[in-house]
Amino acid sequence: MSFTTDMADSGESLSRALRAIRRKRGLKTSEVARRMDMAQRSYELFEAGGGRITFERLMSFAEATDCDPFALMLVGPFGSAEFAIHCADTKLAMIMVMSLQEFAEDRGADLCFLEPPNIIAAFQRLFKDLGGRLDDNDAFLSKWLDGRTGMIDLGALSMRGLRRRKA
Numbered sequence: 001m002s003f004t005t006d007m008a009d010s011g012e013s014l015s016r017a018l019r020a021i022r023r024k025r026g027l028k029t030s031e032v033a034r035r036m037d038m039a040q041r042s043y044e045l046f047e048a049g050g051g052r053i054t055f056e057r058l059m060s061f062a063e064a065t066d067c068d069p070f071a072l073m074l075v076g077p078f079g080s081a082e083f084a085i086h087c088a089d090t091k092l093a094m095i096m097v098m099s100l101q102e103f104a105e106d107r108g109a110d111l112c113f114l115e116p117p118n119i120i121a122a123f124q125r126l127f128k129d130l131g132g133r134l135d136d137n138d139a140f141l142s143k144w145l146d147g148r149t150g151m152i153d154l155g156a157l158s159m160r161g162l163r164r165r166k167a
Helices: 008-024 029-035 040-047 055-065 069-073 082-090 092-113 116-135 137-145
Strands: none
Touching: 008 040, 008 055, 008 069, 008 082, 029 040, 029 055, 055 069, 069 082, 069 092, 082 092, 116 137
């Protein structure tokens, strides 16, 4: 089953994101095409924002370039390539999706009892906390200099983590 996303209006932004991530990784189009098991011309059309944009194709690109597939999917709604580029190393959107899936599996039908104002407040607290960590430049730089590059290998966040656990 193939999930197709409607990214017709975001082709230019998605193209910028794909190209920037590929270049950030120091990869040539031929290498990404090979890793995605695509003909080079087909890959070049994909990177240019043409052709069908499917979940599977975005996942394949993410695996080939070790970036965040869910951040790529947010290029359209955000109207910008920058979020996907900034999340390429940290996998922010993927971590959020994995955490959300775990929460949904743990809480099941009880999710319907959550009230939107409480959800909004919880996310605001989360992002305020993350922002505070970024604002603390001394601690952030110290951790980074101590060998923490801030990059998470996509293999460490296996897509198996997104699949439902069998009972």
